[in-house]
Amino acid sequence: MHPLVLHSLPPAPIDSSFPPTPKPYSTLSPLPHNSFATTIRELKTAKLHGFAASASPSNPKTKTQKQDDDYHTTLKALNSKGRFPRRSLGQHYMLNGSINEQLVGAADVKEGDVVLEIGPGTGSLTNVLVNVGAAVLAIEKVLQEDFTRCHIRSHMSLIMEGRSFVESQRAKVVANIPFNISTDVVKQLLPMGDMFSEVVLLLQEEAALRLVDPSLRSSEYRPINIFVNFYSDPEYKFKVPRTNFFPQPKVDAAVVAFRLKQALDYPRVSSTKSFFSMVNSAFNGKRKMLRKTLQHICPPTEIEAALSEVGFQTTSRPEELALEDFVKLHNLISKP
Numbered sequence: 001m002h003p004l005v006l007h008s009l010p011p012a013p014i015d016s017s018f019p020p021t022p023k024p025y026s027t028l029s030p031l032p033h034n035s036f037a038t039t040i041r042e043l044k045t046a047k048l049h050g051f052a053a054s055a056s057p058s059n060p061k062t063k064t065q066k067q068d069d070d071y072h073t074t075l076k077a078l079n080s081k082g083r084f085p086r087r088s089l090g091q092h093y094m095l096n097g098s099i100n101e102q103l104v105g106a107a108d109v110k111e112g113d114v115v116l117e118i119g120p121g122t123g124s125l126t127n128v129l130v131n132v133g134a135a136v137l138a139i140e141k142v143l144q145e146d147f148t149r150c151h152i153r154s155h156m157s158l159i160m161e162g163r164s165f166v167e168s169q170r171a172k173v174v175a176n177i178p179f180n181i182s183t184d185v186v187k188q189l190l191p192m193g194d195m196f197s198e199v200v201l202l203l204q205e206e207a208a209l210r211l212v213d214p215s216l217r218s219s220e221y222r223p224i225n226i227f228v229n230f231y232s233d234p235e236y237k238f239k240v241p242r243t244n245f246f247p248q249p250k251v252d253a254a255v256v257a258f259r260l261k262q263a264l265d266y267p268r269v270s271s272t273k274s275f276f277s278m279v280n281s282a283f284n285g286k287r288k289m290l291r292k293t294l295q296h297i298c299p300p301t302e303i304e305a306a307l308s309e310v311g312f313q314t315t316s317r318p319e320e321l322a323l324e325d326f327v328k329l330h331n332l333i334s335k336p
């Protein structure tokens, strides 16, 4: 399947609360499937057709006028195709162009960067990315491809191959993703530090806080936190109140930037597979002591000895251990 994008939103029932009398869908034809360069050209054409426009940063309009324009442009883009957002696809469209600009700024996207966008929707964020001179690969489920099922590495490799990159230059990810696929996206992208340097995502605020600041000993501390810190340095950037989306979600959102580590900077473990399998087992069952939950790996006495060596009590539970403690524990108890 080709990952070419920016087309139309899916046919859907018209809701009475949505601006009525949809106009016929007129401008964009399906994108050719031959090259990435063509995709970018089409994205620019899309902007000319007014399919997805956000005010350019050089626009001298006032902030209020500009936000008003962003709002109307997004609604117009939806209405002109007689489409109604589907909640099942997490279609909450961004109405505020300055947040799109801040998202792009959070990833420090510059001319010549290659950027992966997941779920471009009406293309308002795509537009900002293209305007700063980035080459954008956008994957939209309603058009071409489901991100959670695609082979992102082969898509990206095809794009990177055709470009004259300095070897150290990696691509970036900038996306306003549906909240319901955020864990899948994080799990899929964070281990790809060889390909991406930054992953900037607009997430549900609660999820953003849980991923970035899970205090030790809290019930929010989970294997995903070990995973996130193993592969990246996450940073909470800013909150995005729910009023900035259409339709308005029930919760606020927030932007998180994950700076991806490269393999050389990962904590030293004999095998990442056995490390994460140990971490998952450690959290299995509520309030279980590690000497119990890990006894399929080695006898409890050995686990107790390892815990003492790492500086913990023999009765310790998983929420007491930080990433580096799990790494030490794994290296002491895992069999080569």
Ligand SMILES: C[S@@+](CC[C@H](N)C(=O)[O-])C[C@H]1O[C@@H](n2cnc3c(N)ncnc32)[C@H](O)[C@@H]1O
Residues within 6 Å of the ligand: 089, 090, 091, 092, 093, 094, 095, 118, 119, 120, 121, 122, 123, 124, 125, 139, 140, 141, 142, 145, 146, 147, 148, 176, 177, 178, 179, 181
């Ligand atoms: C929150 S909306 C964001 C739309 C647009 N980027 C914006 O900021 O207004 C999420 C978009 O992701 C698309 N989407 C949902 N699930 C997806 C998936 N599994 N793979 C790719 N795109 C998906 C939806 O159709 C929708 O266009």
